[in-house]
Amino acid sequence: MIWNLIGVLISGLSMGGIAALLVKISRKRLPRWIIPIAAGLGMFGYLMYYDFAWYGWKQSQLPDGVTILEEQRNSTFFRPWSYVTPAVNYFSFIDDDYRSFQQNGQHLIQYYYYEMFHEYKDRLETTLYIMNCEEAEQVQLDENRSVAGQPEPIERNSLLHRTLCP
Numbered sequence: 001m002i003w004n005l006i007g008v009l010i011s012g013l014s015m016g017g018i019a020a021l022l023v024k025i026s027r028k029r030l031p032r033w034i035i036p037i038a039a040g041l042g043m044f045g046y047l048m049y050y051d052f053a054w055y056g057w058k059q060s061q062l063p064d065g066v067t068i069l070e071e072q073r074n075s076t077f078f079r080p081w082s083y084v085t086p087a088v089n090y091f092s093f094i095d096d097d098y099r100s101f102q103q104n105g106q107h108l109i110q111y112y113y114y115e116m117f118h119e120y121k122d123r124l125e126t127t128l129y130i131m132n133c134e135e136a137e138q139v140q141l142d143e144n145r146s147v148a149g150q151p152e153p154i155e156r157n158s159l160l161h162r163t164l165c166p
Contacts (some may be wrong), residue, residue, distance in 0.1 A: 001120055001121050004050060007046055007050070008043050008046050008047060009043075011042040011043055011045060011046035012039040012040070012042045012043040012046075013039065013042075014042060015038040015039050015041060015042025015043075015045075016035050016036065016038055016039030016042065018038065019034045019035045019037070019038035019039070020035050022034070023035065044081075047079070048081050051079060051081070051082070051087045051089075051118075052087045054087065054088070054089075054118050055071070055087065055088035055091065055118075058091075058116055058118075058122075062093065063095065065095055065096035065097075066093050066094070066095050066096070067093060067094050067095075067096075067159070067163050068091055068092070068093045069091075069092045069093055069094060069159050069160055070090075070091060070092045071088050071090070071091045072088065072089065072090040072091070073086035073087060073088055073089065074086055074089055074090070087118075088118070089117070089118040089119075090115070090116065090117055090118065091115075091116055092113065092114060092115045092116070093114050093116075094111055094112065094113055094114065094160065094163065094164070095112065095114075097112075098110060098111035098112075098164060099111070106132055106133075106134055106135070107132070107133040107134055107165065108130055108131065108132055108133070109130065109131045109133060109164045109165065110128070110129070110130050110131075110141075111128075111129055111131065111164060112126055112127070112128055112129075113126070113127045113128075113129055114126055114127075115127075127140060128140070128141040128142075128145065129141065131154065131160075131161075131164055131165070132151075133161075133164070133165035135151075136153060136154050136155070136156050136161060137151040137152060137153050137154060138151065138152055138154055139151045139152070140152075
């Protein structure tokens with residue numbers, strides 16, 4: 001987060017400096033109020049760039065074999081450009097490091113489900129699940145690998161089911 005703040009400040013100072021140089025070169029024919037306007041536009045420009053580049057940057061950091069299951073684009077008040085074109089600020093994925101086994105004649109898959117949130121500080125949530133491919137349902141496991149909830153149905157045509165249960 002501190003690096004984003006530094007990037008915003010440098011962008012604002014750079015654009016404000018360019019505007020001040022333009023005012024000086026024009027022998028003050030340009031109004032001085034363009035300096036803070038340019039600084040503000042530079043700051044917003046950096047924030048927009050970071051907002052739209054975040055998803056691609058996070059995707060490039062993922063290892064090979066990752067399947068992205070879902071993307072969400074939301075508009076927020078503090079990102080006014082998101083009302084025109086919202087950027088991806090959430091995605092979920094699974095990797096290819098899952099365990100497949102048979103128990104009581106059922107084909108079971110144990111896998112991790114990852115959720116990445118683009119907030120003031122990026123947040124990654126990891127949840128362990130077991131999926132029953134025949135019944136098309138999954139159940140969440142806790143840190144002790146014990147069942148932590150009720151089975152949830154999964155649609156057989158969902159990307160998650162198609163990827164894990166061939």
